[in-house]
Amino acid sequence: MASFSSGNLRIVEQKATSSLSNAQKTFNRLSKKIAKQREQLGAWKTTVPLYQEKYVREFDPLLQSFDEHRVELVHIFDRLYADKIFSKTDRTKLQHLICAMAADLLDSGDHEELKEIYNRYSGSDYDAEEEQDNQEIRSMMESMLGVELGDDIDMRTPDEVFDHVSKQLYEKLYQDVPDMEHQAPSHSSRKKSAKVSAREARLQAEAQQVSQSIREVFRKLASTLHPDKEPDPKERARKTELMQRANSAYSNNDLLSLLELQLEIEQIDQAAVNSISEDRLKHYNKVLKEQSAELQQELDMVEMSFRAHFDFSPYGALSPTMAFTMLERDIAQIRQDIAGLKDDVELLQDPKNLKKWLKAYKIVRRPVFELDPFFGMP
Secondary structure, three states: OOOOOOOOOOOOOOOOOOOOOHHHHHHHHHHHHHHHHHHHHHHHHHHHHHHHHHHHHHHHHHHHHHHHHHHHHHHHHHHHOOOOOOOHHHHHHHHHHHHHHHHHHHHOOOOHHHHHHHHHHHOOOHHHHHHHHHHHHHHHHHHHHOOOOOOOOOOOOHHHHHHHHHHHHHHHHHHHHHHHOOOOHHHHOOOOOHHHHHHHHHHHHHHHHHHHHHHHHHHHHHHHHOHHHOOOHHHHHHHHHHHHHHHHHHHOOOHHHHHHHHHHOOOOOHHHHHOOOHHHHHHHHHHHHHHHHHHHHHHHHHHHHHHHHOOOOOOOOOOHHHHHHHHHHHHHHHHHHHHHHHHHHHHOOOHHHHHHHHHHOOOOOOOOOOOOOOOOOO
């Protein structure tokens, strides 16, 4: 049997002097696009568990160690704050450092013992500030996305927020369709024009033809692959696996996979693909467009969920390869940061060393999104 790989399905020019029709070119373009989308989706589905495993095994313990050393520094700064060696300017810098570092550590959801220190140096209340921030973020998201986020949604957990928003957007999308029927009852009672009726009839006929095209391909496959008619055990097992693929493709309206299966089992050949009629290509292209749109939507959802879960920016290009490269970079960087923090913890316990160190430190009023507590530090 001839070898076959996904993405090979395309119409080829039969003669050097001939050219493909617009419908044939569209078929090839959509086939190539779907093959690429499948590859991207497969890469993401492979990457996510591998990334999760590496993140938990390597990066997460380093992050915990990093935070533990920062907690030590907060306590060192707190303990030495009242030392007479420090000037008013020194204490202002220490106050800024303590508040910034304590807030960042508290924002991670751990280190509750730092609340008292933060509240004492900030002159505020961390819980009250967090609640206000959550309300502002909630209001902004509700306004921008047109959804409702209940008070029980924890705004500090991106996965929970993302899942809740996605569910509401999905429900709203499909609720808008019946709602539109009730927006203008006077129009629904009007007699449809001949033009409108003809258009609706044409769209309905096209939909039936599209469905019929998929059904015909599936029936041809089923007639050949039905395992109950196969006496040989090995061949029956092979046909069972192929039939399962055909059933899955049919249930998902995956025309391309059905056609690829036909090529794989040599039910059709390249000549048959080349000679698909223009009318049938029109129906096939409609199905492939819908399939490509669904694949793109699934790709977007997988990538959005990944970005939210692992705290990637919602903007900018991102691929599975890029994600792993960035994780390797972050692991190397945090190891360097931990080594530096260990030196700081040992060095800055001496008030004299801390005073020298503070002399070079400059307070920078950071934007809200800047979370690095050592931002502005020499």
